[in-house]
Amino acid sequence: MASSGEEWSPDTLAFMDLAIQQAKLALDSLEVPVGCVILEDGKVIAAGRNRTTETRNATRHAEMEAIDVLLDQWQKNGLSQSEIAEKFSKCCLYVTCEPCIMCAAALSILGIKEVYYGCANEKFGGCGSILSLHLSDSKMLNSGDVLGRKGFKCTGGVMASEAVSLFRSFYEQGNPNAPKPHRPLVHQAMN
């Protein structure tokens, strides 16, 4: 999982860096540090970061936040459902951690074009780690033709070590929101 040896285009690294910035915002708010950006035609059109603690809704992952920004905006602009579907089919997502099973399913439902992620998600990952929901026909045998089922292209390992070090900082500072017996918070310099 060494990021130094990988050859990523400067653009890819720049976009993932923006996702990392989002993850840092989450960390600053004592949220699990995951962040993302969504691109259309090479331009960033939405950003999101984890808000599960603030909302007390454990489904409010970075991806869901960014997706809602776009749905809001596009509907305000008067786009129809099929026009919005068309939009999503041109979008790329950069996210610091492999989308979980829920988010991977959501991205497939929306019909997103492509996903780049940082570190793998070995417990919940839906893009290869636990399930492979990015593959369009992974379950065809069982379910027959389902209207409009979509897969997406998926590339992992972009700046993975940066993403992991954010998780590490999060757990090292102690999760103030974790259920009890847990590691005490590291008190800041002022103590």
Place this chain on the structure above:
Amino acid sequence: MDKWQIIHIPNKPAIPPNQQPTVNVFASMVETKLANTIIRRLNQVAPLENLRHVKRIQKKFLEGGKTQLSMILCLADENDNRMNSLPQDVQELVNSYQLSPFITKVCKNAALSKEEWEEQCKLWPTSYHPPTYNIDGIPGFNEDDSQSIFSFMKSAVELAQSGDGSIVNAAVIVDPSIKQEIASACDQICCCSISTEKNSLESCSEQPEVLSSDLFSNGESNHTSLPPNDFPSETRKSYSGVSCLNPWQWAQENSHTTSCYWHPLRHAAIAAIQSSAARDRLLFPGMGHEGDKPNGVHNIQPTSIGTPAKRQKTDLANVENSEELDPSAGGFHPESARPYLCTGYDIYLVWEPCVMCAMALVHQRIRRIFYAFPNPNEGALGSVHRLQGEKSLNHHYAVFRVLLRKEILNKNEVVAARTSTTNTNATTVCQ
């Protein structure tokens, strides 16, 4: 008294009881007076290590009150059925007691249900230990719990038909310890059903009209076999409004919806989770970030590498010891009545959720899921995927199916369609 059936959907796919995997063994009839001696010797030279559920001796009652004993000697090679492939020690026993070995089949795995066990014993007797779990209901529900489950499922079914005439999925989140509804929602893919979201705090909590119980499956007539795990294809079409059955369908709609909001991911379960989170924030304001309140969102997003992940694995091990699955021990702290997400709560869904919704319910720590109809397209609780059996997840719920007669939807669809003709403008936006 009308009875209905609630079926546990296990973590592993159920195999038809008569199609369980088997292995070949050598067996032989033995004389009753020799049985003890031979079995003692066999336990030494050929213990049945991986077949602990299989009984070594089979006893058959013959005509005239006689009994006949057969005994498993040892495992047989699956490909090589020759008698001379017996191990040396076993061969010696065969020779000294003049046994006549034959090959027979026994079930490879221990039975997971009484039905499996009964089937196994037709081949060769096995032992069966009913599973013990910490989640209530897996071994069965008492009358009181069943009544309550039945009544919450009725609310969900009613809600699924409460919209503009087309049937959608509906979700009702319940705190079973006080038998109280926490939140409920319908699919909110299109704007027309958006008003149906409510949590228990909002005023629009009119009691759903109680459906007559004869619409629900009568357990006695339905005892032996599960209804088909699939709708006939022509009926499936008529449930096109159910998001979890057709998650990709939203993109085919071509309506301009400038006047109202819609959302392709707002399936019933997702909307109900959102509603229950809103209730939590409303009831327990200012208990967000500070202090040591049981508000852990720990483990929601992953770590994957290095020390933090290892630490989490230790946590996972605790969870798997069912600590978290016990409503009194998990994140739910009765002294504050402040829920940690949906720990300890149940959800009732008319249709088996899709993988997105099923994973959302893992994240939100739902304790038990009850659904009425399987989702052959996308179901994530046994039909296509089986998230309750994914070991790596940090939370596991128990899944049950409440068997309802399909007519329950058709009957009410007629009623709903009739209502919608008198109320036409509600349907036009989304169709």
